Amino acid sequence: xxxxxxxxxxxxxxxxxxxxxxxxxxxxxxxxxxxxxxxxxxxxxxxxxxxxxxxxxxxxxxxxxxxxxxxxxxxxxxxxxxxxxxxxxxxxxxxxxxxxxxxxxxxxxxxxxxxxxxxxxxxxxxxxxxxxxxxxxxxxxxxxxxxxxxxxxxxxxxxxxxxxxxxxxxxxxxxxxxxxxxxxxxxxxxxxxxxxxxxxxxxxxxxxxxxxxxxxxxxxxxxxxxxxxxxxxxxxxxxxxxxxxxxxxxxxxxxxxxxxxxxxxxxxxxxxxxxxxxxxxxxxxxxxxxxxxxxxxxxxxxxxxxxxxxxxxxxxxxxxxxxxxxxxxxxxxxxxxxxxxxxxxxxxxxxxxxxxxxxxxxxxxxxxxxxxxxxxxxxxxxxxxxxxxxxxxxxxxxxxxxxxxxxxxxxxxxxxxxxxx
Amino acid sequence: xxxxxxxxxxxxxxxxxxxxxxxxxxxxxxxxxxxxxxxxxxxxxxxxxxxxxxxxxxxxxxxxxxxxxxxxxxxxxxxxxxxxxxxxxxxxxxxxxxxxxxxxxxxxxxxxxxxxxxxxxxxxxxxxxxxxxxxxxxxxxxxxxxxxxxxxxxxxxxxxxxxxxxxxxxxxxxxxxxxxxxxxxxxxxxxxxxxxxxxxxxxxxxxxxxxxxxxxxxxxxxxxxxxxxxxxxxxxxxxxxxxxxxxxxxxxxxxxxxxxxxxxxxxxxxxxxxxxxxxxxxxxxxxxxxxxxxxxxxxxxxxxxxxxxxxxxxxxxxxxxxxxxxxxxxxxxxxxxxxxxxxxxxxxxxxxxxxxxxxxxxxxxxxxxxxxxxxxxxxxxxxxxxxxxxxxxxxxxxxxxxxxxxxxxxxxxxxxxxxxx
Numbered sequence: 153x154x155x156x157x158x159x160x161x162x163x164x165x166x167x168x169x170x171x172x173x174x175x176x177x178x179x180x181x182x183x184x185x186x187x188x189x190x191x192x193x194x195x196x197x198x199x200x201x202x203x204x205x206x207x208x209x210x211x212x213x214x215x216x217x218x219x220x221x222x223x224x225x226x227x228x229x230x231x232x233x234x235x236x237x238x239x240x241x242x243x244x245x246x247x248x249x250x251x252x253x254x255x256x257x258x259x260x261x262x263x264x265x266x267x268x269x270x271x272x273x274x275x276x277x278x279x280x281x282x283x284x285x286x287x288x289x290x291x292x293x294x295x296x297x298x299x300x301x302x303x304x305x306x307x308x309x310x311x312x313x314x315x316x317x318x319x320x321x322x323x324x325x326x327x328x329x330x331x332x333x334x335x336x337x338x339x340x341x342x343x344x345x346x347x348x349x350x351x352x353x354x355x356x357x358x359x360x361x362x363x364x365x366x367x368x369x370x371x372x373x374x375x376x377x378x379x380x381x382x383x384x385x386x387x388x389x390x391x392x393x394x395x396x397x398x399x400x401x402x403x404x405x406x407x408x409x410x411x412x413x414x415x416x417x418x419x420x421x422x423x424x425x426x427x428x429x430x431x432x433x434x435x436x437x438x439x440x441x442x443x444x445x446x447x448x449x450x451x452x453x454x455x456x457x458x459x460x461x462x463x464x465x466x467x468x469x470x471x472x473x474x475x476x477x478x479x480x481x482x483x484x485x486x487x488x489x490x491x492x493x494x495x496x497x498x499x500x501x502x503x504x505x506x507x508x509x510x511x512x513x514x515x516x517x518x519x520x521x522x523x524x525x526x527x528x529x530x531x532x533x534x535x536x537x538x539x540x541x542x543x544x545x546x547x548x549x550x551x552x553x554x555x556x557x558x559x560x561x562x563x564x565x566x567x568x569x570x571x572x573x
Numbered sequence: 574x575x576x577x578x579x580x581x582x583x584x585x586x587x588x589x590x591x592x593x594x595x596x597x598x599x600x601x602x603x604x605x606x607x608x609x610x611x612x613x614x615x616x617x618x619x620x621x622x623x624x625x626x627x628x629x630x631x632x633x634x635x636x637x638x639x640x641x642x643x644x645x646x647x648x649x650x651x652x653x654x655x656x657x658x659x660x661x662x663x664x665x666x667x668x669x670x671x672x673x674x675x676x677x678x679x680x681x682x683x684x685x686x687x688x689x690x691x692x693x694x695x696x697x698x699x700x701x702x703x704x705x706x707x708x709x710x711x712x713x714x715x716x717x718x719x720x721x722x723x724x725x726x727x728x729x730x731x732x733x734x735x736x737x738x739x740x741x742x743x744x745x746x747x748x749x750x751x752x753x754x755x756x757x758x759x760x761x762x763x764x765x766x767x768x769x770x771x772x773x774x775x776x777x778x779x780x781x782x783x784x785x786x787x788x789x790x791x792x793x794x795x796x797x798x799x800x801x802x803x804x805x806x807x808x809x810x811x812x813x814x815x816x817x818x819x820x821x822x823x824x825x826x827x828x829x830x831x832x833x834x835x836x837x838x839x840x841x842x843x844x845x846x847x848x849x850x851x852x853x854x855x856x857x858x859x860x861x862x863x864x865x866x867x868x869x870x871x872x873x874x875x876x877x878x879x880x881x882x883x884x885x886x887x888x889x890x891x892x893x894x895x896x897x898x899x900x901x902x903x904x905x906x907x908x909x910x911x912x913x914x915x916x917x918x919x920x921x922x923x924x925x926x927x928x929x930x931x932x933x934x935x936x937x938x939x940x941x942x943x944x945x946x947x948x949x950x951x952x953x954x955x956x957x958x959x960x961x962x963x964x965x966x967x968x969x970x971x972x973x974x975x976x977x978x979x980x981x982x983x984x985x986x987x988x989x990x991x992x993x994x
Binding site: 168224455546 | 588596599609614618760766786854856857858861862867876879881885886916931963964965
C-alpha cells in the first residue's frame with residue numbers, strides 16, 4: 153500500500169519552519185510497511201490544496217495531511233478534504249463539548265471561530281487531541297483513506313502514535329517491526345566500527361546506527377507477516393548486540409529515555425540524587441524531572457551560575473575558584489561534594505563549563521566542560537570537549553552528565569567495568 | 574513570478590533525514606520576491622521524477638531541484654530534467670577537467686561513473702561546485718527556468734548564494750519582506766479576534782498569526798520592488814499592531830526570544846533574578862540561561878521538588894504546606910518570597926504545579942499550576958490550567974512564567990497596565 157504526505161502551511165512555503173512533520177510521518181509510515189513515493193507542501197489556499205488532495209487520491213492509497221486544522225479563517229484543510237471526498241460538514245456534539253470544557257477549564261469563553269473546530273465531514277472518525285483544541289480526522293473514501301492531523305508536532309506526534317498507527321496497523325499491511333538498542337558513553341563511529349560486519353551483511357533484519365546528542369541508537373528492523381514473526385527474526389540479532397556492547401546499553405525499550413534509565417537505577421538502589429549546575433543551568437534537573445515518579449529519588453537541585461553561588465550554596469572554596477577557575481576539575485569536584493552534603497543526597501552530579509559564544513580562551517576554549525559525579529562520597533570527574541552552538545554544548549553536557557551518573561552508579565553498585573570512554 | 578521546489582531523494586521519503594534544503598530554498602526564494610506555492614518530494618525513480626518535473630513546469634515559472642546529481646546509477650535528476658526539456662546530454666569539457674583535477678588533487682583516480690557528472694544538457698549553464706564533484710545546472714526553457722542543485726546542504730547552500738541568487742536577481746523580481754510581531758500573555762484566538770479585520774482585508778501586506786507554546790507570533794509580509802519599499806508598506810501595519818496589542822508585544826525582532834526579552838528587561842533595569850521551581854524542575858532557569866550574557870542578571874536558582882526542599886531551602890512554612898498543599902497560591906507566594914530572600918535577588922519567579930501524568934485529584938487536577946513573581950518585595954500569583962502531556966504542561970508553565978515575569982517587571986517599573994490575561 154502507498155501513502156502520500158501533504159503538509160499544509162504558508163510558513164513551510166516561506167521557509168519559516170523546517171518540515172519535521174514530513175520526516176516524522178515518513179519514518180513512521182515506512183516502519184508500518186507503507187511505501188511513500190510522494191510528499192507535497194501547499195499553502196493555505198483552497199484551490200491549490202484541493203488540487204493537491206485530488207492528485208494524491210488519484211495515485212496513493214492513503215493520504216496523510218498535516219496542518220490547517222486550527223480555528224482561524226485560513227485553516228482550510230478539513231473543509232477542502234470534505235469537498236474532495238464529496239462530504240458535508242456537520243456539527244460533532246462530542247467535539248463541541250470537548251472544546252467547551254477545554255475553555256471552561258481555563259476560565260475562558262470559546263470565541264466564535266473555535267466552534268468551527270467541532271464541524272466534521274459526514275462519516276469521519278474524530279481523533280482526540282489531548283494537547284490542543286483541533287481534533288484529527290479519519291475519512292475512508294472509495295479511492296483512498298484520508299487522515300487529517302494538526303500541524304504542531306506536539307499535537308501531531310501523540311495523535312499519530314495513539315490513533316493513526318493502530319488504524320493503519322489494522323489495515324493488515326504486513327509489518328515492519330523495529331527495536332532500538334540504546335547506548336550511552338560511546339561515540340557513533342566507535343559503535344559503528346564494532347558492528348560494521350552486521351551493518352554490511354544486512355538484508356532482513358537490517359541494522360543501522362543513529363547518533364543522538366550524547367547517545368547512539370542502533371535500530372534493528374525486520375519485515376515479516378506479523379509482529380511475532382518479526383520479533384523472532386530480531387531476537388538473535390539483539391542478543392548479539394548485547395554481547396558486543398554490554399554495559400554501554402542503557403535500554404532496549406522504545407519508551408525508556410536516558411534520564412529514565414538513570415532514575416530507574418536510582419530508585420532500584422534506593423538512592424537520592426541532586427544536581428549542581430553551572431553552564432547547563434537547570435537542564436540536567438529538568439531532564440531528570442521529565443521522568444514521572446522521579447520524586448522518589450529527586451528532592452532538590454541547585455543552579456549555581458555565579459562564582460559566589462558556587463561558594464555560598466555549595467561551599468566551593470574561594471581558593472579553588474581563584475587558583476583553578478570556575479571551569480576546572482577541582483571546582484567540578486567540590487561542586488558535586490558540596491551538593492551531596494547540602495542536599496544530603498547519595499548521588500550528586502555537577503556540571504561546569506564554557507557554553508559560549510563568548511568567554512573562551514586559548515587555554516580554556518568554548519566547549520570545555522567538566523562533569524563530576526559523587527556516589528556515596530566517591531567522586532569521579534571527567535573532562536569533555538564539545539562543539540557547536542551554546543545550546544548544543546549545553547545539551548551535550550546534559551546528556552554526558554546523565555551517562556556519567558549511570559556509569560558511576562553501575563561501577564559502584566554492580567561492580568560493572570566499562571571500556572575506555 | 575512563481576517558484577517550485579522539488580527535492581529528490583529516497584532518504585526523504587523514508588524519513589531518514591529532515592528536508593532542510595526545502596526550508597532553506599523556500600526562505601531564500603521568498604526573500605528574492607518569488608512566490609512559492611508548491612513543494613514536492615520524490616524518490617530516485619525516473620518516471621515519478623519526470624511526472625514531478627512536468628507538473629512543476631506546467632504551473633511554475635522557476636523550478637528548483639535538489640539532489641540526484643551524484644555519480645551513482647540512481648542519480649537521475651540531470652537525465653530526467655534534460656528529457657523534460659527536450660535536450661540531449663553532451664560532454665562539457667570544462668566540467669571534465671574540473672572533475673579530473675578534483676581527483677588528482679586528492680591523489681585519486683576518477684572512476685567511470687564520475688564522468689557522468691561532466692555530461693550536461695545542451696544549452697545548460699554549468700554552476701561551479703567548490704565543495705563537491707557534482708556541478709549544478711541552469712536550464713532556460715520556453716515554459717520555465719530549471720535549476721539543478723546538489724543535495725548535500727554544504728554544497729547546495731554556497732552554490733545558491735554564489736550562482737543562483739545572482740541569476741534570479743537578474744530576472745528583476747522584486748522582494749517579499751516579512752516581519753514578526755511577537756506576543757505573550759494572550760491566546761491565539763484572542764489575538765486573532767483583535768485583528769480579524771486586518772487578516773480579512775489582506776492583500777499586500779498580508780497578516781497571519783502563528784501559535785507557539787505560550788506565545789503568539791503575528792507575521793506581516795509585504796511584496797515590493799525592493800526591501801526599502803517593502804519596509805515602507807509594513808510600517809503602518811506594524812504601528813497598528815503595536816497600538817492594538819501594546820504591552821503584549823515582547824519583540825518585533827527576528828532573533829529575540831521570550832527569554833531574551835525577559836533578560837534584556839532585567840539588565841536594562843539592573844535587576845538580579847532567581848527561580849524557584851517545582852514542576853518545571855529547572856526548565857525556567859535553563860531557558861533564562863539560554864541567553865548569552867545572562868550572568869549579569871542571573872546568579873543562582875533552586876529546584877525544590879520535595880516539600881522538605883521547599884521548607885529548608887526557601888523557608889516555605891510547614892503550616893502552609895499542610896493547610897494549602899504544595900500546589901497552591903500560598904505556597905507559590907512563599908516560594909517566590911523565600912527565593913528572593915535567599916538569593917538576595919530583585920526578582921524571583923516560582924512555579925509549583927501538577928505536571929502529571931499521576932497525582933491529580935478532582936479538586937487539584939493535573940495541569941493546575943501556580944506561578945508567582947516577586948519584584949522588589951511585591952508579589953503577584955496567578956493560577957493556570959494547562960493540558961497535554963507532562964512535557965507539554967511543563968513547557969507551557971515555563972513560558973507562562975517568563976511572560977508573568979515580564980509583565981510584573983513592566984507593571985512595577987514602567988507602570989504599564991495589561992488587559993485581562
